[in-house]
Amino acid sequence: MLGKLIKYDFKALKKTLLPVCLGAVALAVFTTIVMKLFFVFNDYNDNLPIMANTVFESILTLLLVFGFLALVASAFIAWFLLLQRYYKNCFKDEGYLTFTLPVKTGNILLGKLISAGIWALITGVFAIISIIVFLIFGTSQSFINMDIIRGFSEAWNLFWNIPDFTTLDYILIPTILILTVLCSIAQNILLFYLAITLGNQIAKRHKILASVGMYFAVNTVSSILVSTAMTVFTFLGFPILESLDNQPMRIIYIYFLIAILISASLSVVYFFVNKAILKKRLNLE
Amino acid sequence: MNELLICKDLTKNYSYVRALNQVNLCLEKGKIIGLLGPNGSGKTTLIKTIAGLLKADFGEVLIDGEKVGEKTKAFVSYLPERNYLDDTMKVYETLDLFNDFYIDFDRNTAEKMLENLDIDINRKFKNLSKGMKEKVQLVLVMSRKARLYLLDEPIGGVDPATRDYILNTIVSNYAPDSTVIISTHLIADVEKVLDEFIFIKNGEIVMQSSVDNLREEKGMSVDEYFREVFKC
Amino acid sequence: MSWKFNNSKPIYIQIADKIEMMILSGEYKSGESLPSVRDFAVQASVNPNTMQRAMQELETRGLIFVQRAVGRLVTEDNSVIENRLNQKVKNITLNYLNEIKTLNIKKEDAFKILKENW
Numbered sequence: 271m272l273g274k275l276i277k278y279d280f281k282a283l284k285k286t287l288l289p290v291c292l293g294a295v296a297l298a299v300f301t302t303i304v305m306k307l308f309f310v311f312n313d314y315n316d317n318l319p320i321m322a323n324t325v326f327e328s329i330l331t332l333l334l335v336f337g338f339l340a341l342v343a344s345a346f347i348a349w350f351l352l353l354q355r356y357y358k359n360c361f362k363d364e365g366y367l368t369f370t371l372p373v374k375t376g377n378i379l380l381g382k383l384i385s386a387g388i389w390a391l392i393t394g395v396f397a398i399i400s401i402i403v404f405l406i407f408g409t410s411q412s413f414i415n416m417d418i419i420r421g422f423s424e425a426w427n428l429f430w431n432i433p434d435f436t437t438l439d440y441i442l443i444p445t446i447l448i449l450t451v452l453c454s455i456a457q458n459i460l461l462f463y464l465a466i467t468l469g470n471q472i473a474k475r476h477k478i479l480a481s482v483g484m485y486f487a488v489n490t491v492s493s494i495l496v497s498t499a500m501t502v503f504t505f506l507g508f509p510i511l512e513s514l515d516n517q518p519m520r521i522i523y524i525y526f527l528i529a530i531l532i533s534a535s536l537s538v539v540y541f542f543v544n545k546a547i548l549k550k551r552l553n554l555e
Numbered sequence: 556m557n558e559l560l561i562c563k564d565l566t567k568n569y570s571y572v573r574a575l576n577q578v579n580l581c582l583e584k585g586k587i588i589g590l591l592g593p594n595g596s597g598k599t600t601l602i603k604t605i606a607g608l609l610k611a612d613f614g615e616v617l618i619d620g621e622k623v624g625e626k627t628k629a630f631v632s633y634l635p636e637r638n639y640l641d642d643t644m645k646v647y648e649t650l651d652l653f654n655d656f657y658i659d660f661d662r663n664t665a666e667k668m669l670e671n672l673d674i675d676i677n678r679k680f681k682n683l684s685k686g687m688k689e690k691v692q693l694v695l696v697m698s699r700k701a702r703l704y705l706l707d708e709p710i711g712g713v714d715p716a717t718r719d720y721i722l723n724t725i726v727s728n729y730a731p732d733s734t735v736i737i738s739t740h741l742i743a744d745v746e747k748v749l750d751e752f753i754f755i756k757n758g759e760i761v762m763q764s765s766v767d768n769l770r771e772e773k774g775m776s777v778d779e780y781f782r783e784v785f786k787c
Numbered sequence: 788m789s790w791k792f793n794n795s796k797p798i799y800i801q802i803a804d805k806i807e808m809m810i811l812s813g814e815y816k817s818g819e820s821l822p823s824v825r826d827f828a829v830q831a832s833v834n835p836n837t838m839q840r841a842m843q844e845l846e847t848r849g850l851i852f853v854q855r856a857v858g859r860l861v862t863e864d865n866s867v868i869e870n871r872l873n874q875k876v877k878n879i880t881l882n883y884l885n886e887i888k889t890l891n892i893k894k895e896d897a898f899k900i901l902k903e904n905w
Contacts, residue, residue: 271656274655274656277655278652278655282641282643285643359641363635363637363638363639364639364640364641365608365639366608366633366635366637366639367639367640369607369608370606370607370608370628370631370633371628371656372625372626372628372629372656372657373625373628373656374625375625474570550610551610552607552608552609552610553608553609553610554603554608554609555569585836586836587834587836719832722832723829723832726828726829726832726833726834726835727825727828727829731835746792746798747790747792747798747831747832747833747834747837748832748833748834749834750834750836750837766797766798766837767797767798767799767837767840770794770795770796770797770798771797774795774796775794775795776794776795778794779794
């Protein structure tokens with residue numbers, strides 16, 4: 271049943287999120303073209319009257335600003351759509367179907383987390399593609415910016431030839447990065463989900479406003495807990511850290527692992543609190 | 556064991572308003588039962604509690620011996636008083652969804668019924684008229700071979716022809732040993748399809764009886780009796 | 788076409804009466820099989836349980852009988868049908884007479900109007 275839940279959530283999200291992803295790439299292409307126009311225009315601007323010069327320049331600048339703002343906005347829109355699906359599918363009319371399906375409440379939540387997580391990754395990939403397209407094609411007068419490509423490959427070479435790095439380091443670093451990304455995506459999604467659930471439970475009206483309030487409340491409580499935990503960790507772990515003084519990579523690993531651990535534990539707490547509320551106190555009105 | 560649904564001392568408050576007050580009910584298998592009461596009497600609250608969308612403050616609901624949960628949801632077919640489908644879906648996608656989740660769903664029956672209604676399953680749900688949407692939902696719900704059907708106001712706000720269609724669909728599709736609960740305030744229209752009726756008033760069950768018994772004892776239709784009981 | 792019912796009598800009695808009329812008028816002939824309870828219920832758009840009860844009522848009246856593997860058939864005993872038909876006609880006539888006599892009209896005049904309208 272979990273597979274089916276993911277399938278339908280994934281499909282529903284695709285309908286709204288794929289256009290946003292494609293839109294982001296289109297915007298990257300658009301800003302690239304505007305930049306090219308800038309470069310072309312700069313070549314000829316000496317031959318134009320000052321008036322036309324300023325008009326052209328301001329139009330191009332405006333288009334550029336618009337392009338960048340829209341790109342940033344698409345990231346927010348993507349998040350909004352992810353959360354809107356949860357809100358609509360659980361607490362609006364569609365909730366009447368969602369919560370009469372013969373599935374475990376935990377699976378409903380897990381299905382929504384996984385499909386939303388996958389879509390968060392997909393939008394992330396599209397965002398990176400958009401940025402790379404702009405950097406390579408939109409930042410120089412020539413068709414392709416060779417400096418950027420050279421920079422990339424140099425950084426790549428440098429990374430693979432860090433002195434004192436063992437194979438283990440090269441396995442650990444990507445693993446830790448991937449885990450960090452996955453955990454923070456899960457943590458964020460689950461925090462928003464919990465806030466929406468709480469907002470809908472507590473408020474009779476203005477449920478969205480209540481959800482926003484609950485987001486800040488839960489977030490604040492979490493960060494107080496996290497900073498307390500971190501203080502304790504640092505205090506207890508100080509002798510260990512000191513003994514590792516000459517092995518800076520190990521210290522970095524330990525910090526990342528602790529961060530992942532905290533993020534994962536918060537995710538688990540958010541998940542089970544949310545599940546308990548949906549299971550025991552669901553009240554669709 | 557012939558009871559299908561048992562409600563024990565069911566009580567539900569909505570911030571200071573008592574929506575259900577110690578409701579005790581016992582419904583048998585194989586009956587069509589009218590849940591009758593004026594607006595705001597607790598009909599929808601009771602149905603939603605049985606469907607699992609509301610949690611009662613006190614008391615419990617047992618359906619075929621099970622507490623409300625994912626097990627009961629597999630054999631309870633619920634029609635809400637609103638559109639509960641994702642309206643960006645096409646009609647055939649909603650059939651897929653029911654087929655995927657409910658093992659008692661009979662896709663062929665549903666497709667035949669939709670064909671008889673001239674509803675193109677390739678259309679998007681949101682492009683259908685209000686009446687068609689209601690019919691699609693009814694077809695989905697009645698194409699399940701469920702043990703308990705919960706139909707919340709299935710004939711509210713539709714024209715008389717559609718009303719007949721809906722009642723006929725219910726009568727011709729429910730499995731003989733399953734029970735149907737129809738909540739409505741349009742009693743005259745449903746009376747002929749009911750075995751039993753329940754009067755609910757201010758969240759309390761006022762009366763539960765068989766339609767023919769009432770006629771034999773009081774020489775009155777349920778509709779007439781309802782007007783007498785709920786006289787303002 | 789769904790059937791209409793009045794408010795005072797139990798619905799199953801009204802259904803039984805209606806089907807009895809169909810039998811007496813020859814719409815369902817002696818020995819003919821009736822539709823299944825479910826089909827009949829859908830036709831009348833009534834509850835199948837109510838239709839079932841109506842069938843039992845008709846059995847009690849001796850108008851139909853159940854044959855295994857075939858279903859419900861109209862009785863082959865024509866005397867039962869005849870008796871019930873006569874009874875019905877007598878009832879209707881008595882009702883008519885009761886009402887017409889309250890008008891203090893002459894027998895001959897009543898016959899004349901009856902013949903004209905037959």
